[in-house]
Amino acid sequence: MRVSHLRRAVIVGAVTGATVGMLAAPAWAHVEVSADNPQAGARDVTVTFDGEAESTRSGIVSERVILPAGIRPEDVRLAKAPPGWKLVPAADGYTVAGKALPVGENAVHSIVITHLPADATQLAFKTIETYGDGKVSRWIGVSAAGQPEPDNPAPVLKLKPAAQPAPTSAAPTSAAATPTQDSAPPTASADTSPTPTAAAGQDDGPPVGLWIALASVVVIAAAAVGLVMYRRRTGRMRT
Missing domain, CATH: 2.60.40.2230 (Uncharacterised protein YcnI-like PF07987, DUF1775)
Structure with a gap:
């Protein structure tokens, strides 16, 4: 009797456990x-x-x-x-x-x-x-x-999580690449130095007054030479 009861309990327990497992499984x-x-x-x-x-x-x-x-x-x-x-x-x-x-x-x-x-x-x-x-x-x-x-x-x-975008870094700004007021390239400027003139530095030759003075000297010298020659000639004729 005891063996029969024990066997029955084991069978009932096994069936009960299987039923519970089936109910609990997803x-x-x-x-x-x-x-x-x-x-x-x-x-x-x-x-x-x-x-x-x-x-x-x-x-x-x-x-x-x-x-x-x-x-x-x-x-x-x-x-x-x-x-x-x-x-x-x-x-x-x-x-x-x-x-x-x-x-x-x-x-x-x-x-x-x-x-x-x-x-x-x-x-x-x-x-x-x-x-x-x-x-x-x-x-x-x-x-x-x-x-x-x-x-x-x-x-x-x-689903797996969405892919994350790769981080990006801003490219460094080069001072040479972006000209500013301080780094602007030199521009051509007007030449403000004084233009040479005849009075300031251009050599146009002796002034006109000098030529007149020289001409006067030549004329006077020629007249003096002529006068000397004339006197000599007249002196010889008298002799």
């Missing part, structure tokens, strides 16, 4: 999201969604994605999707849809987002999957701080 999203550059503020980021096929009777025909705050429908373009599937924008996101996929095949599609929000740390993409038989799976639950994981969690993309 729920896993059945739509996974990833990105080639999961960084806040990044541009032209390719984001891929992998929607797990859960129905054993019908394939997935569409995935409706509600975009998080900071991303507009016009910032999204389709990069990859199952054959024949098209993207149709909506007011709050988009739907990518087409012919039903084979039963058990995941719905995988990629979009390119022009610009991720620069101040976000994570992005929740609420996704609604629709199957060919009308079944709808809503992966739209967003966990809150201090609260347990929702039963149908939305796929969440974790």
